[in-house]
Amino acid sequence: MSNTARSGDIIHLNVGGKRFSTSRQTLTWVPDSFFSSLLSGRISTLKDETGAIFIDRDPSLFAPILNFLRTKELHPRSINVQMLMHEAEFYGITPLDNSLQWEKHAIGNQLMATQPYRKIRSQAVWLLWQNQDVVPISSYDTAGSFLILGCNNGSIYYIDVQKFPLRMKDNDLLVTELYRDPTEDAITALSVYLTPKTSDSGNWIEIAYGTSSGTVRVIVQHPETVGSGPQLFQTFSVHRSPVTKIMLSEKHLISVCADNNHVRTWTVTRFRGMISTQPGSTPLTSFKILSLDDVDGHGGCSAGTEIGPYGERDDQQVFIQRVVPDTDKLYVRLSSNGKRVCEVRSVDGMSITAFMVHECEGSSRIGSRPRRYLFSGHSNGSIQMWDLTTAMEIAGKVDIR
Template identity: 40%
Template sequence: MSNYQEIVNLNIGGTRFSTSWHTLTWVPDTFFTALLSGRIPTVRDETGAIFIDRDPNLFGLILNFLRTRDIDLTNVNIRSLRHECDYFGITPLSRRLALCDEMNHSSCGDVLFYGYLPPPLNGPLPNSSGRNGSNVSRKNSTASNTDVAANRTHSRNSSLDLRTVGRIPSQDQLSRCGRGHSRAASLGNTDSHKGLRPPETNTWQENMKVQIIKAHHNWVAVAYTHFVTGYRLTDSCGWYVVFQSPVQDSVIERIALNAKTGGSATSSGNNTTGTDVMLGIASGPLVRLWAFSTHSEPVRRTLIGTFNLGVRVEHLLFVGPQLVALSGAGSRSKAGVWHTSTQHWQTQDVAHLTTYDTAGSFLLLGTATGAINYIDMQKFPLRMKDNDLLVTQLYKDPNQEPITAISVYLTPKTNLCGNWIEIAYGTRYGSVRVIVQHPETVGHGPQLFQTFTVHQSPVTKVSLSENYLISVCSEYNHVRSWRVTRFRGMISTQPGTTPKAAFKVLALEAPTAQPHNDCGPYGEQDEEQIFIQKVVPDTDTLYVRLASNGKRVCTIRSVDGSAVSCFVVAECEGALRPRRLLLCGHRSGATQMWDLTGPIDKAAKTLQAVASATTSSGNGGGEGEESPVPDGGPTPDELVRLLTACDLDATPAPVVVPQSPNRPIQP
């Protein structure tokens, strides 16, 4: 009998199938042609059927395709079926499924995709030939605006990426929008080294990974290992490169960005007027500060100064035009401040610094001794004679618990009388407290308003907004939220703060990577805030969730499949209306942007509608419980899929402080 007519009995994962030799082998060069020709050893069960340890349900679909050249994909997981087709080598079906799968994915992203900034083509690396840099080429230190538009930027509104040619802004357009330059350009300065390294080396790939992203107004700073590139957004030109920092020999660990400074900066007798943006970079204990002015050609860059904090900088930020560097290294905690108008740098010990927040011109500092201190930046110039930052104690925790998170909310009343302030803070022992400065208690410290002891692990995040109090503890980012009742904009004691939700924003990120993968909450305090959930370190998927109840707003996936290395949410003012953008830096060196404004507004309106319906029906205890917004984090199926690429054995355990008998008694 011919092989074509021979019956083949198969045992697929315990399910018996019978078919013909011809059906299994009409597609050439497959698993079955190799199996039946003897090139693959066979294993047979007790009945003599060939045993193959695969999914019988998916195999049944593949066998029907081999029989009929047709397939019914109703209620079929296309990705799983495609995986099986690849295993068996059924190329005709695999190609069809690939097209079906690609119908839902695009390198242009979905409707939320806002822009793409490609990685540097020939990014600079630190000088490795010596301090004088004599062996490092300084060619091509500047580039034309056309080079920038054609090769360096891409957004929804302009330019092109590395894959497809799009619309390129003309040179006249760029001259009207600002002065663009290539990423390898020194912007008219010669103090940076431009050593290049072949892109195929591992060192190159690690150096060109996006490490940190910061945004302010319509500016974005993208930090790589040794340099920072700055982009600006305009309605006509979209995103384009404006400046680049000098290449640093040491690894950049922190950056700070301040746009629209509008003042003047002077360093060593050089006056820089019309400054568009200021950029601070921290490496170890050293802080470097530059001012960039885009009102000249080429872009003018002025080094304001290099400052030494004395200990490693752990936080770098601007409070207004002042640059602040903080370190929380135990008893050696320090604060360094550089003031724009006086051009003066000061450092001072701030013992046991653990956390901070800003409110207007105030910088609030939480400490391990339970004290909340503050520095008033507006009074900074008046204290030049005694060289004292005047770190003043505002409040002391009643149990002297170490303060690990702090959030300040300035109510509308603050702008009227200036002495109403609300502060929420969390402690190492899991307590969450709210303190309030009343107008009638001016001259006295804030009063303790309310205490929550629901967390059993250290509180890592706390946020007090107009409508919600949100806290996060270290047990896999467990979140508790409360609804805040207000009267004339101020916290009301009747009926008081009520529990809202409890959920987890699971993140299996290494502790060293968390500063640049902060889950949030993000957003202004008078609007709905959000969490960004990145479950595993190497993933192209992020989950956007409401901070108030954990419901999912949307799911973000990289348009090119590259893993997300860092992210931040920023209010962008460069568009026709303010947009809330999610900016993702990738291991490929690219930066991808997603417009979350619409989904967040829709989710917030849905919650308001549900809350109104619940209130009108008299059921006040189930607010948001019947919201049609999908549940928050990854489903079990999504989570398992994410964890397949994650080595759980190498994942650090959550930090949990055991409940010891010495824990302070709560009031």
């Protein structure tokens, strides 16, 4: 088969007794997928009497997967999403699997869930799910009772979950457009910061977002301008690749792009808790959080290895760096300047396969503060727990600033 490995080859498949024909290029544009391995000879093939490659799977579920490989679009309205997601995982079609995943997050007594292919779901306590179709969702963030959605047409939508807004005409979830990017680039990352003024004099909301073109913008919603929408505050054109992560905190603005996790940071000037133009946000530093992917990885292997930033918005935040996949080391770095806080090494020498940071509330004792812990998952199934609060206190004494 490898002797005829040309992108224009026509490949005939027999999936569960149904014939499909497509090009080699269509089947193999997702790296390290089932089809890439199959057509490269890494997986043995079984052929039927006509010479078509036989795959013993459900043909009705394979049809939308093949359509996605052809068009890079998803139209799952009449398909069981859970079953389709299971098939996408089997075939290792990571982009499709990611598109089908529900992103779930709790806001008060509401459970919100979003899917990139235009779906939002909301469930209040003892209430049925409410659904709403919108423009394809490319990013989201939550703050207080607000769910903010970034879409691929450059629009930013919001839902005030505390009010649980429903449209009168059809009892559907009400989603309101908050802002539209001037260049209408896809909103690929969002970060919402609620200032102390929010609870006193209406909603004073600050939103930082990144786009598919690498632009970083900050918009501000003042209580007195609620009717006219947020105002563009600052624009930074510093990335050449799509922005994948962004964080607006009390003291810093941090953005990460797809170019090897290239990080740019700015200091944020505030007056009485609100972002200020005098002297305004100033560039702080530029660095990369290099993290190499596993060559033989499959769909879903990136779960549990998010670099961050982790931490509360009014505290020092950190990145977690795993340089290579098969390693027993993690590096904890300040998100503001990239300086290393500490090195974490597995106590038993086993490779680290996943990690996350969790903030634990302090006890009721006077003077007790929240503590920050790093959890690492390992190739032997064990979980190790690390005290990041102590590590940062020790590092602070030797002046990591």
